[in-house]
Amino acid sequence: MSxxxxxxxxxxxxxxxxxxxKISFSWMVWPAVAFVVLMMVFPLVYAAWISLQDASLGTxxxxxxxxxxxxxxxxxxxxxxxxxxxxxxxxxxxxxxALGTWLGIVLNGVRVARHLVRTIAITPFMMPPVVVGxxxxxxLDPSVGIVNWLLGTVGVPPLLWLASPxxxxxxxxxxxxxxxxxxxxxxxxxxxQSLPASVFEAAEVDGVIxxxxxxxxxxxxxxxxxxxxxxxxxxxxxxxxxxxxxATRGGPGNASTTMNMYAYQQGFEFSRFGHASAAMLTLxxxxxxxxxxxxxxxxxxxx
Amino acid sequence: MTPPAARRILGRLQVAAMLVAVLAPLAWxxxxxxxxxxxxxxxxxxxxxxxxxxxxxxxxxRTDFLHNTWNSLVVxxxxxxxxxxxxxxxxxxxxxxxxTWPATLTLFARMAPGTLFLLPxxxxxxxxxxxxxxxxxxxxxxxxxxxxxxxTLLPYFDALPRALIESAQMDGCRPHAILGRIALPLVAxxxxxxxxxxxxxxxxxxxxxxxxxxxxxxTAIVASFNFIGEGVTNWGALMAAATMIALPPLVLxxxxxxxxxxxxxxxxxxx
Amino acid sequence: MPALSIRxxxxxxxxxxxxxxxxxxxxxxxxxxxxGPSGCGKSTLLRMIAGLEDFQAGEVAIDGRVVNGxxxxxxxxxxxxxxxxxxxxxxxxxxxxxSLKMAGIDRKAVAAKVDRVAQVLQIGHxxxxxxxxxxxxxxxxxxxxxxxxxxxxxFLFDEPLSNLDAKLxxxxxxxxxxxHQRLGATMIYVTHDQVEAMTxxxxxxxxKEGRIExxxxxxxxxxxxxxxxxxxxxxxxxxxxxxxxxxDGAITLPGGERIPTPSAHAGRASFGIRPExxxxxxxxxxxxxxxxxxxxxxxxxxxxxxxxxxxxxxxxPGDVAPVPGEVVALTFDPGRGALFSxxxxxx
Numbered sequence: 001m002s003x004x005x006x007x008x009x010x011x012x013x014x015x016x017x018x019x020x021x022k023i024s025f026s027w028m029v030w031p032a033v034a035f036v037v038l039m040m041v042f043p044l045v046y047a048a049w050i051s052l053q054d055a056s057l058g059t060x061x062x063x064x065x066x067x068x069x070x071x072x073x074x075x076x077x078x079x080x081x082x083x084x085x086x087x088x089x090x091x092x093x094x095x096x097x098a099l100g101t102w103l104g105i106v107l108n109g110v111r112v113a114r115h116l117v118r119t120i121a122i123t124p125f126m127m128p129p130v131v132v133g134x135x136x137x138x139x140l141d142p143s144v145g146i147v148n149w150l151l152g153t154v155g156v157p158p159l160l161w162l163a164s165p166x167x168x169x170x171x172x173x174x175x176x177x178x179x180x181x182x183x184x185x186x187x188x189x190x191x192x193q194s195l196p197a198s199v200f201e202a203a204e205v206d207g208v209i210x211x212x213x214x215x216x217x218x219x220x221x222x223x224x225x226x227x228x229x230x231x232x233x234x235x236x237x238x239x240x241x242x243x244x245x246x247a248t249r250g251g252p253g254n255a256s257t258t259m260n261m262y263a264y265q266q267g268f269e270f271s272r273f274g275h276a277s278a279a280m281l282t283l284x285x286x287x288x289x290x291x292x293x294x295x296x297x298x299x300x301x302x303x
Numbered sequence: 304m305t306p307p308a309a310r311r312i313l314g315r316l317q318v319a320a321m322l323v324a325v326l327a328p329l330a331w332x333x334x335x336x337x338x339x340x341x342x343x344x345x346x347x348x349x350x351x352x353x354x355x356x357x358x359x360x361x362x363x364x365r366t367d368f369l370h371n372t373w374n375s376l377v378v379x380x381x382x383x384x385x386x387x388x389x390x391x392x393x394x395x396x397x398x399x400x401x402x403t404w405p406a407t408l409t410l411f412a413r414m415a416p417g418t419l420f421l422l423p424x425x426x427x428x429x430x431x432x433x434x435x436x437x438x439x440x441x442x443x444x445x446x447x448x449x450x451x452x453x454x455t456l457l458p459y460f461d462a463l464p465r466a467l468i469e470s471a472q473m474d475g476c477r478p479h480a481i482l483g484r485i486a487l488p489l490v491a492x493x494x495x496x497x498x499x500x501x502x503x504x505x506x507x508x509x510x511x512x513x514x515x516x517x518x519x520x521x522t523a524i525v526a527s528f529n530f531i532g533e534g535v536t537n538w539g540a541l542m543a544a545a546t547m548i549a550l551p552p553l554v555l556x557x558x559x560x561x562x563x564x565x566x567x568x569x570x571x572x573x574x
Numbered sequence: 575m576p577a578l579s580i581r582x583x584x585x586x587x588x589x590x591x592x593x594x595x596x597x598x599x600x601x602x603x604x605x606x607x608x609x610g611p612s613g614c615g616k617s618t619l620l621r622m623i624a625g626l627e628d629f630q631a632g633e634v635a636i637d638g639r640v641v642n643g644x645x646x647x648x649x650x651x652x653x654x655x656x657x658x659x660x661x662x663x664x665x666x667x668x669x670x671x672x673s674l675k676m677a678g679i680d681r682k683a684v685a686a687k688v689d690r691v692a693q694v695l696q697i698g699h700x701x702x703x704x705x706x707x708x709x710x711x712x713x714x715x716x717x718x719x720x721x722x723x724x725x726x727x728x729f730l731f732d733e734p735l736s737n738l739d740a741k742l743x744x745x746x747x748x749x750x751x752x753x754h755q756r757l758g759a760t761m762i763y764v765t766h767d768q769v770e771a772m773t774x775x776x777x778x779x780x781x782k783e784g785r786i787e788x789x790x791x792x793x794x795x796x797x798x799x800x801x802x803x804x805x806x807x808x809x810x811x812x813x814x815x816x817x818x819x820x821x822d823g824a825i826t827l828p829g830g831e832r833i834p835t836p837s838a839h840a841g842r843a844s845f846g847i848r849p850e851x852x853x854x855x856x857x858x859x860x861x862x863x864x865x866x867x868x869x870x871x872x873x874x875x876x877x878x879x880x881x882x883x884x885x886x887x888x889x890x891p892g893d894v895a896p897v898p899g900e901v902v903a904l905t906f907d908p909g910r911g912a913l914f915s916x917x918x919x920x921x
Contacts, residue, residue, distance in 0.1 A: 022625055022626055022627060022628050022645070022646070023468075023472055023478065023626070023645070023646075024400075024478070025392075025395060025396040025399050025400065025478050025481075025482070026396060026400060026402075027396075027478075028392035028393060028395060028396040028478070028482065029392075029393045029396045029397060029402075029405050031388075031389050031392070031393070032389040032390055032392070032393035032405065032409070032449055032453060033393070033405050033408070035389050035445060035449055036405075036408060036409050036412055036446075036449065036450075039420075039424075039442065039443070039445060039446050040409075040412035040413075040415075040420065040446055041408070041412060042423075043419070043420045043423035043424060043427070044412065044415060044419065044420075044423075046423040046426075046427075047419050047420075047422060047423050050422070050423070102317075103321060106314055106317045106318055106321070107318065109310075109311075109314040110311075110314045110315055110318045112315065117318060117322065118560060119557055119560050120322055120325055120326060121321070121325065122556055122557070122560050122563055123325060123326075123329065123553060123556075124325055126503055126507075126552045126553055126555075126556035126563075127507070127549050127552065127553070128506065128507035128509070128524055128548055128549060128552065129507065129509070130507075130509055130524050130527055130528050130545075130548070131332075131527075131545045131548060131549045133531070134332075134527070134531065134541055134542070134544075134545045135328050135329075135331075135332050135545065137531065138331075138332075138335070138538055138541070138542065139328055139331065144344045144346060146331065146346070146348055149346045149347065149348070178324070178325070178328070182321075182325060185321075235414055239416040239417075241416065241417075241418065241510070242509075242510075245510075246509075246528065246531060260416045260418055263416070263418055263419075264418045267418065267421075267422050268421075268422075268514070273422060276422065277419070277422065280415070280416055280418055280419040281419070283416055283419075284414065284415040284416065284419060287414045287415075287416075288411070288414055291414065464657060464659065466655040466656065466657055466659035467659050467661065469624075469626050469646075469653075469655070469659070470653070470655055470659035470661075470720075471661075471672075472625075472626065472645070472646045472647060473624065473626075473646045473647065473651070473652060473653050473673070474647065474672050474673035474676055474720075475647035475673050475676035475677055476647070476676055480676065485661060488663045489661075489662065489663055
């Protein structure tokens with residue numbers, strides 16, 4: 001995400017270089033930096049230290065080096081969590097980007113009641129995850145939920161949704177998509193509105209319309225916008241926690257136990273502090289690497 | 304090729320479909336909160352029913368929900384203030400000096416899952432006997448609001464003409480006066496967006512409060528989370544709680560909707 | 575005592591030297607213009623005097639007091655910025671009075687001073703407006719008023735007219751000149767426009783690549799440019815340069831004609847002659863060629879002649895009507911010409 005940092009400050013005029021200006025506001029950074037170091041960096045380091053110990057409730061901590069990390073690699077529960085995280089990530093990201101792109105394009109073409117439409121599109125992702133989870137529980141209830149009843153009226157047999165080991169991930173991905181696809185849609189809308197209209201007119205003159213215009217003109221031009229959306233969603237999706245914690249508790253069984261959920265359970269339910277810290281740091285590394293990959297991609301597709 | 308009129312109608316239909324998809328669950332939630340339990344679960348659903356305030360009555364009179372809401376408000380306002388007080392000067396200095404490392408540092412720190420911080424926090428704050436206090440809740444949510452405020456404000460400060468700041472120096476402003484009298488008033492719209500994002504993110508976030516709040520400081524989100532855990536089968540009351548806690552962020556978000564998306568995408572990552 | 579004294583100042587950005595050991599003095603009441611192409615360091619130099627930018631070596635003294643370590647507000651100077659830099663959230667009156675307020679002067683005294691300045695600049699009726707509601711010229715006046723209200727020892731102007739349209743620029747230029755005459759204050763003015771420099775300055779400092787190319791009055795620069803760079807930068811249309819050979823006190827023109835010169839230079843050189851010093855059909859040495867372009871301007875006619883690769887431009891009276899294709903001789907007074915070495919120095 002350093003690319004976003006770069007973009008925010010991309011307008012640096014050449015004559016301004018650090019250390020040359022007489023006036024200094026540097027001290028204004030220090031309170032925030034001190035806060036971040038004390039409240040975030042220090043705990044991170046502390047967690048890293050814990051992750052190198054065999055630390056559990058009621059036992060004397062013992063330094064074990066990277067043993068916790070090695071244990072993770074051979075723990076079938078963790079490997080399951082790893083798989084669950086990526087499956088959920090792939091499904092949700094694909095759904096949200098596809099739906100978001102569609103939404104953005106449709107919103108761009110409709111000029112009635114723009115303000116209202118935009119307002120409504122913002123609603124889902126401003127909602128507390130707890131509320132979304134509650135709604136999911138009530139609406140997707142296998143026996144008395146309205147969704148199954150609605151599907152029943154068109155002849156679809158009742159589904160177990162969040163209670164089905166097989167479909168729980170897709171269900172969770174769908175709920176998350178309900179919440180976040182509008183966000184992607186609004187980002188895409190912003191991207192579309194910043195593109196010059198002349199490009200589309202030129203395409204029309206050249207006879208490139210419909211699907212071909214979408215594939216050869218719109219999509220490539222939207223590349224950077226979509227990648228920005230993908231980065232933002234990736235950070236959240238890889239750390240997926242809220243919804244499963246509220247609506248499924250990682251279940252049924254461990255079918256929706258993401259890495260973050262797994263780490264939480266290990267740390268706070270089984271009090272395996274060292275093990276949990278190792279899992280959380282591994283997850284942090286996964287998030288960081290993914291973001292780096294996207295950052296590089298983003299640089300490659302910018303025009 | 305479809306004629307323009309047909310295309311326009313097609314577009315509107317698609318937008319309408321989106322609106323229904325977004326609004327239907329919300330409408331269901333709000334409607335259910337006004338139904339008696341029997342009606343909530345009735346299938347086929349009863350669209351015509353006698354509205355009742357029973358669920359809200361139960362929520363506010365039989366539980367501590369009102370107090371919990373007050374706690375949420377204290378924590379969210381406190382964390383918002385903390386985020387702005389620390390984040391705004393930092394964003395200004397970063398935009399002026401163009402040294403990005405403090406911003407990058409906060410961003411990287413934010414990429415770690417919230418659960419990672421929880422364990423060290425719990426151990427450290429237990430030792431100073433702060434667990435369960437407003438102080439610890441405001442401080443920990445600062446881990447969300449400081450980066451959010453900083454990143455939301457960065458582009459606003461960056462858009463200020465440098466000559467304005469230089470001119471203020473010539474006019475005899477010290478750095479703190481430049482911030483207070485020139486820079487902050489000029490980014491007022493950004494401050495509003497940042498404040499609302501900070502408030503909403505703190506209000507919505509449940510993990511820190513779940514682990515670190517005490518009986519007296521339990522927030523509304525945690526209380527309603529516990530309703531689920533207790534297997535409350537009174538769906539009407541559940542939906543009333545959901546409606547109540549969804550209301551403040553939605554109202555605030557609608558106030559600044561135009562600037563929300565850009566604010567969110569300038570590095571603001573939720574809990 | 576000089577109002578401003580610059581001694582051997584050096585500014586570096588990393589390895590790049592932007593200002594290279596530069597020295598000069600400004601007398602009280604002088605109007606000094608820094609001029610040069612973009613990147614020559616003129617704005618940087620101004621900002622160093624203002625105290626907005628640090629430098630690595632040398633000394634800046636205002637009224638005999640070394641100000642190197644002082645903040646901008648401690649230097650008793652005022653600056654008018656290129657984009658005016660008016661505070662958008664304050665009224666015109668608040669903008670003008672801001673520095674006084676910051677200095678802790680009481681409200682009544684501030685209001686009185688603001689009124690007086692507004693009267694001088696004829697912006698009294700605008701005092702309650704916000705900058706957004708002003709025209710370009712009005713904003714410019716407010717920016718000047720903001721500087722005036724402080725009675726500074728030195729006024730600094732950083733390309734203040736570059737954002738105005740051509741007509742307004744001419745008007746404001748005249749106003750700044752009148753203001754200088756009226757206040758008698760020391761002013762330092764940065765521009766890349768040589769016409770602005772010529773019309774405003776008591777003395778011009780021509781800068782190139784962080785060095786002073788020449789300091790002098792406008793007429794000195796016009797009549798006796800120290801280098802080919804100054805010669806080509808000052809005056810419009812620009813001076814003509816023709817390649818010549820110099821030997822034994824004589825210049826050999828491209829046509830083979832020889833004219834005597836006091837210069838001791840020998841070898842290849844450039845001979846410079848201004849378009850307005852060439853005439854058609856007079857006495858004296860001449861540059862010959864075919865007329866390739868005729869541009870009538872009314873009072874004058876610009877005529878370009880070509881001879882091989884060389885082009886020479888002449889500013890002739892408007893009543894002559896040369897025809898393209900005609901072969902002509904443009905005569906000149908050798909005393910008006912200037913000789914430059916291959917390196918560009920005057921010889």
